[in-house]
Amino acid sequence: TRDLQIRRVECGEGEVEFQLGPRDPILGSALTIPLPPGCDQAIVHYTTQPQASGLQWLTPGQTAGKRHPFLFSQNESIHARSWIPLQDSPGVRITYDASIQPVDGLRVLMSAQHRSEENGAHVFRMDLPIPPYLIALAIGDLEFAALGPRTGIYAEPAMLPATAHEFEDTERLVETVERLYGPYRWGRYDLLVLPPSFPFGGMENPCLTFATPTVIAGDKSLVGLVSHELAHSWSGNLVTNATWRDFWLNEGFTTYLENRIQEEVYGREQALMEQVLDRRELEKELREFPVADQILHIDLKGRDPDEGCTRIPYFKGALLLRQMERAFGRTAFDRFLRSYFDRFAFQSITTAEALDYLRTELFDRFPKESAQIPLEEWVFEPGLPSGVPYARSERLENVAARGIPDRAWNTQEWLEFLQIMVRPVERAKLEELDRAWTLTETGNFEILGEWLLISIESAYEAAYQRLERFLTEVGRTKLLRPLYTALMKTPDGQTLAKEIYAKARAGYHPITQTALDKIVHFSK
Ligand code: BES
Numbered sequence: 284t285r286d287l288q289i290r291r292v293e294c295g296e297g298e299v300e301f302q303l304g305p306r307d308p309i310l311g312s313a314l315t316i317p318l319p320p321g322c323d324q325a326i327v328h329y330t331t332q333p334q335a336s337g338l339q340w341l342t343p344g345q346t347a348g349k350r351h352p353f354l355f356s357q358n359e360s361i362h363a364r365s366w367i368p369l370q371d372s373p374g375v376r377i378t379y380d381a382s383i384q385p386v387d388g389l390r391v392l393m394s395a396q397h398r399s400e401e402n403g404a405h406v407f408r409m410d411l412p413i414p415p416y417l418i419a420l421a422i423g424d425l426e427f428a429a430l431g432p433r434t435g436i437y438a439e440p441a442m443l444p445a446t447a448h449e450f451e452d453t454e455r456l457v458e459t460v461e462r463l464y465g466p467y468r469w470g471r472y473d474l475l476v477l478p479p480s481f482p483f484g485g486m487e488n489p490c491l492t493f494a495t496p497t498v499i500a501g502d503k504s505l506v507g508l509v510s511h512e513l514a515h516s517w518s519g520n521l522v523t524n525a526t527w528r529d530f531w532l533n534e535g536f537t538t539y540l541e542n543r544i545q546e547e548v549y550g551r552e553q554a555l556m557e558q559v560l561d562r563r564e565l566e567k568e569l570r571e572f573p574v575a576d577q578i579l580h581i582d583l584k585g586r587d588p589d590e591g592c593t594r595i596p597y598f599k600g601a602l603l604l605r606q607m608e609r610a611f612g613r614t615a616f617d618r619f620l621r622s623y624f625d626r627f628a629f630q631s632i633t634t635a636e637a638l639d640y641l642r643t644e645l646f647d648r649f650p651k652e653s654a655q656i657p658l659e660e661w662v663f664e665p666g667l668p669s670g671v672p673y674a675r676s677e678r679l680e681n682v683a684a685r686g687i688p689d690r691a692w693n694t695q696e697w698l699e700f701l702q703i704m705v706r707p708v709e710r711a712k713l714e715e716l717d718r719a720w721t722l723t724e725t726g727n728f729e730i731l732g733e734w735l736l737i738s739i740e741s742a743y744e745a746a747y748q749r750l751e752r753f754l755t756e757v758g759r760t761k762l763l764r765p766l767y768t769a770l771m772k773t774p775d776g777q778t779l780a781k782e783i784y785a786k787a788r789a790g791y792h793p794i795t796q797t798a799l800d801k802i803v804h805f806s807k
């Protein structure tokens with residue numbers, strides 16, 4: 284547990300003594316309950332604290348509707364322990380029952396099956412064994428729209444029409460993964476679009492993916508997020524990393540699956556554009572992070588596992604799988620993946636177990652093809668093996684060749700355009716772009732994030748008001764981190780960063796606060 288107030292523990296008829304060990308800032312405190320003979324269950328009575336890292340309590344002002352409060356949980360990596368006393372390791376699998384009593388008749392959702400409502404209490408059950416980081420709860424003024432027979436979307440009423448439209452392909456996405464990798468085993472697949480302070484792009488809570496509203500681009504160009512979180516229903520939720528050192532088994536496999544799904548549903552060119560942008564981001568992080576953090580089987584000793592969550596396990600992991608696909612052929616590799624998901628369904632496995640299975644089921648059977656793949660180097664060495672081919676996208680190459688924006692561009696083309704601009708960019712050029720394309724006022728948060736970054740790096744002050752609003756409203760760490768980092772590089776920027784951060788911090792999720800405190804050198 285971490286930061287729980289344990290009131291008392293009951294066992295059978297009576298109360299039992301418990302011990303709460305010393306508090307480690309990362310791991311928390313061990314709760315030990317010695318069970319008296321004949322007693323194999325205990326009831327722990329406890330309360331959470333306001334600073335519980337796994338919960339964010341939003342004021343009405345932080346929601347779209349502005350009238351009701353909102354609560355949501357985020358357990359990955361080790362935040363379950365901040366609101367539930369349990370064995371908080373992905374190597375442990377559990378089922379759960381929950382009964383939740385909301386205030387004000389608000390809607391309650393969990394990563395489980397909704398069973399009933401009695402006297403205002405909502406009863407849920409997850410009867411498939413899941414790791415604790417997949418328990419999830421959200422409460423707010425939420426409405427539902429069906430997307431397909433087993434898919435749907437929850438969002439605040441004001442957000443529902445736009446989100447339902449953006450994610451209308453969800454049922455098709457589920458059908459596509461099933462065709463590739465076998466049946467979807469979790470019953471329903473619903474999406475929950477959270478308020479903008481949600482600290483991630485998405486979270487693969489079973490039956491109920493949590494998603495940031497910042498991917499609502501209007502043209503489905505960021506639906507890769509749904510493909511990603513949905514893919515976790517196979518890689519991650521069905522076959523789970525046993526420890527956080529094995530995180531790449533969750534994210535690398537999922538990023539590979541995500542791109543395959545994107546290719547099936549939105550075409551090869553869309554999938555290639557995403558690969559090209561991902562590769563650039565990977566290379567940027569390989570330049571930024573120390574060699575120890577570039578190893579897929581990362582060493583996390585003494586560290587918060589959230590620190591292992593760079594883009595490296597995602598994109599380096601996916602490149603390894605893509606190399607295998609190329610070497611063994613799509614048919615053989617797809618067959619392998621399907622068998623991997625069946626073999627380890629509802630189990631948590633280590634890197635060593637996954638490598639074992641890869642070797643016996645794939646590498647040993649295709650010795651000639653496997654000679655091209657330096658598996659040990661991929662998994663245990665930093666950087667990338669030499670000669671990993673670059674994906675190429677005609678549409679992105681046209682962006683560079685054309686040099687001026689086009690009305691028909693989607694998010695990926697805009698990101699390419701903005702990312703390859705040499706900094707600093709002259710003010711006149713930025714003014715002209717802004718006038719022609721109203722970039723400072725764009726509602727596409729990925730493009731806006733990139734535009735604000737250029738603005739900081741080019742001291743384009745016309746965008747600074749928008750920058751402040753963005754930093755105050757959005758809580759998605761991936762979008763915030765580069766902006767604060769860029770501001771901190773100049774004295775004026777530092778002053779501005781600290782000023783905005785002091786105002787914005789209270790509205791950020793505890794996980795976002797922890798990540799950003801280090802960047803802006805904030806101390807309480
Ligand atoms: N499981 C992750 C989110 C996560 C990882 C939360 C580690 C806490 C610790 C989720 O599936 C994810 O990868 N989300 C991405 C979006 C995706 C489209 C790459 C994100 O939030 O950026």
Ligand code: ZN
Binds near residue numbers: 511515533534
């Ligand atoms: Zn993921």
